[in-house]
Amino acid sequence: MNESFLAGLLESNDIVVLKKSMRPYFLRLTPAPDWYFDLITKEEGGEGCLDIDLAPPFLQNFFVDALQLPRESEGAQISSGVWIQESQEEGECYFEAKSTVHGGTLVLIIKKLGPDFVRRHQQIQVARERELVNEKLERLVRQRTLEVRQREEEIILRLLAASGAKDDETSAHVRRIGLYCAEVAKSLGWSHEEIDNIRLAAPMHDIGKIGIPDHILLKPGRLTEDEWAIMRTHPELGAEMLGNTNIPVLQMASSISLYHHERYDGSGYPLGIGGEQIPLAARIVAIADVYDALVHERVYKQAVPEKTVLDMMQAQVGKHFDPVVFQTFLSCIDQIRRICSANQDDRHNHLLMA
Amino acid sequence: MKQRKICMLGTSSVGKTSLVRRFVQSVFSEKYHTTLGVKVDKKIVKSDGDPVCLMLWDIEGEDRFYRIKQNYLRGLAGYLLVADGTRPVSLDAAIRLKSNMASAFRDTPHFLVLNKSDLHDQWCLQAADIKKIASAGFTVISTSAKTGENVEQVFTKLVELIN
Ligand SMILES: Nc1nc2c(ncn2[C@@H]2O[C@H](COP(=O)(O)OP(=O)(O)OP(=O)(O)O)[C@@H](O)[C@H]2O)c(=O)[nH]1
Ligand SMILES: [Fe+2]
Ligand SMILES: [Fe+2]
Ligand SMILES: [Mg+2]
Numbered sequence: 001m002n003e004s005f006l007a008g009l010l011e012s013n014d015i016v017v018l019k020k021s022m023r024p025y026f027l028r029l030t031p032a033p034d035w036y037f038d039l040i041t042k043e044e045g046g047e048g049c050l051d052i053d054l055a056p057p058f059l060q061n062f063f064v065d066a067l068q069l070p071r072e073s074e075g076a077q078i079s080s081g082v083w084i085q086e087s088q089e090e091g092e093c094y095f096e097a098k099s100t101v102h103g104g105t106l107v108l109i110i111k112k113l114g115p116d117f118v119r120r121h122q123q124i125q126v127a128r129e130r131e132l133v134n135e136k137l138e139r140l141v142r143q144r145t146l147e148v149r150q151r152e153e154e155i156i157l158r159l160l161a162a163s164g165a166k167d168d169e170t171s172a173h174v175r176r177i178g179l180y181c182a183e184v185a186k187s188l189g190w191s192h193e194e195i196d197n198i199r200l201a202a203p204m205h206d207i208g209k210i211g212i213p214d215h216i217l218l219k220p221g222r223l224t225e226d227e228w229a230i231m232r233t234h235p236e237l238g239a240e241m242l243g244n245t246n247i248p249v250l251q252m253a254s255s256i257s258l259y260h261h262e263r264y265d266g267s268g269y270p271l272g273i274g275g276e277q278i279p280l281a282a283r284i285v286a287i288a289d290v291y292d293a294l295v296h297e298r299v300y301k302q303a304v305p306e307k308t309v310l311d312m313m314q315a316q317v318g319k320h321f322d323p324v325v326f327q328t329f330l331s332c333i334d335q336i337r338r339i340c341s342a343n344q345d346d347r348h349n350h351l352l353m354a
Numbered sequence: 355m356k357q358r359k360i361c362m363l364g365t366s367s368v369g370k371t372s373l374v375r376r377f378v379q380s381v382f383s384e385k386y387h388t389t390l391g392v393k394v395d396k397k398i399v400k401s402d403g404d405p406v407c408l409m410l411w412d413i414e415g416e417d418r419f420y421r422i423k424q425n426y427l428r429g430l431a432g433y434l435l436v437a438d439g440t441r442p443v444s445l446d447a448a449i450r451l452k453s454n455m456a457s458a459f460r461d462t463p464h465f466l467v468l469n470k471s472d473l474h475d476q477w478c479l480q481a482a483d484i485k486k487i488a489s490a491g492f493t494v495i496s497t498s499a500k501t502g503e504n505v506e507q508v509f510t511k512l513v514e515l516i517n
Binding site: 056057058061062064065081082083084085092094096117120121124125127128129131132135139143 | 359366367386387388389390391392393394409411417418419423425426428429441442443478
């Protein structure tokens with residue numbers, strides 16, 4: 001063993017150097033500071049002998065790695081990482097062991113960590129505490145945002161219920177539309193925020209109907225050509241009511257209102273645009289709205305069995321409906337059904353209808 | 355005497371050290387003193403009437419400052435994945451840790467320990483979190499290092515599984 005290598009280490013009182021000897025021993029090459037005997041209690045095999053099997057468990061575990069260091073790998077070094085040992089006088093002490101091959105011999109260096117390490121500990125302590133505070137703040141913000149969202153949602157749905165009370169759009173219907181659309185949007189990979197937006201925006205698709213005179217909106221029989229023409233202004237009325245804003249959810253609602261009667265083949269109204277020109281949100285709503293209207297009973301019609309509804313809608317793929325969106329709708333039909341049965345007409349609605 | 359190695363795993367500040375201290379020394383401190391590295395404690399328990407020496411490896415919490423060395427898990431007989439019910443992110447960390455365990459430990463006995471049950475009114479696990487726990491296939495035990503609730507039990511149950 002190189003003398004100067006050892007001499008360098010010898011000066012330090014926080015290091016003990018040992019070399020591999022006959023199993024199960026390591027032989028101590030440097031004086032033993034007091035702390036060393038807190039670690040290994042006593043040198044069973046005679047002075048300077050460290051019996052691997054009697055070492056602290058952490059160190060024993062490290063020996064397994066150390067003993068695997070090939071003797072040819074001169075200079076290679078592995079570290080145990082830090083471990084903590086309780087001492088009578090000082091309480092918790094921190095140690096680290098390193099193993100290296102020197103002159104073909106396996107050398108073990110045990111170091112008691114000093115002030116540098118205490119500083120590092122302090123830094124990490126502070127960093128972790130700060131992280132906890134940040135985490136808590138984030139949690140609070142998220143929760144508050146959720147509460148605000150829920151409040152918005154409640155306000156929107158109540159106003160909608162009030163505005164739709166005259167005609168057949170029940171509050172349960174508009175809520176279901178929102179939930180169906182959110183489900184489809186999720187399947188299409190939309191962001192959380194956009195999914196929230198469509199859930200709130202979709203229920204407003206027919207809000208323009210509050211601008212349609214009652215004698216047309218509530219007319220029991222067939223509408224005349226002129227009456228139809230007025231009825232067909234509801235998408236634009238709604239878009240105007242909701243538009244001209246920089247609130248994303250209202251922007252989306254305005255666009256949904258404007259385009260929800262467009263058809264994929266361009267035969268819809270008010271603009272007669274088709275395909276991808278119709279905003280995706282409106283293409284989703286068109287499907288959700290038709291589905292929900294058909295499977296439920298209305299004043300003027302019976303409920304249609306769901307299978308028939310889906311067949312009828314399938315026949316409209318590429319004509320009324322976007323093929324990809326309809327496919328996606330079908331792929332989440334189980335969730336759609338669950339939403340449907342969990343959101344039937346509620347007390348709130350009956351009150352408003354009374 | 356039989357020796358059995360048990361590791362405390364989880365992200366930082368979930369109460370790994372506190373659980374060990376409660377179990378071994380019957381004490382608890384409100385002050386957070388983060389563990390750097392590893393501390394091994396011993397405690398002798400009875401299992402089927404025979405004494406077993408538990409080696410409790412309290413390992414620094416895995417987070418952005420620390421990655422657990424796989425070498426520390428060598429000889430593992432069982433482990434506790436600790437999460438803090440008031441911190442949903444700690445649950446995600448526990449699930450991640452479990453899925454990162456080497457295949458050799460796939461069948462090693464373990465529990466998900468939801469700690470800080472004394473703060474139950476501040477727990478904020480959502481239905482989605484409960485679902486995550488179920489699909490990760492955990493057996494869950496809720497504990498409090500502060501009151502001692504279920505602490506003894508969680509270790510005893512683990513020892514029963516190990517033997
Ligand atoms: N109320 C309450 N506080 C707890 C409980 N367990 C731990 N704590 C507190 O949570 C903080 C962190 O506890 P530790 O035991 O240090 O957590 P750890 O998992 O060892 O953290 P690291 O060592 O940093 O990985 C401390 O302030 C503890 O007092 C508990 O059951 N209830
Ligand atoms: Fe409409
Ligand atoms: Fe509708
Ligand atoms: Mg700790």
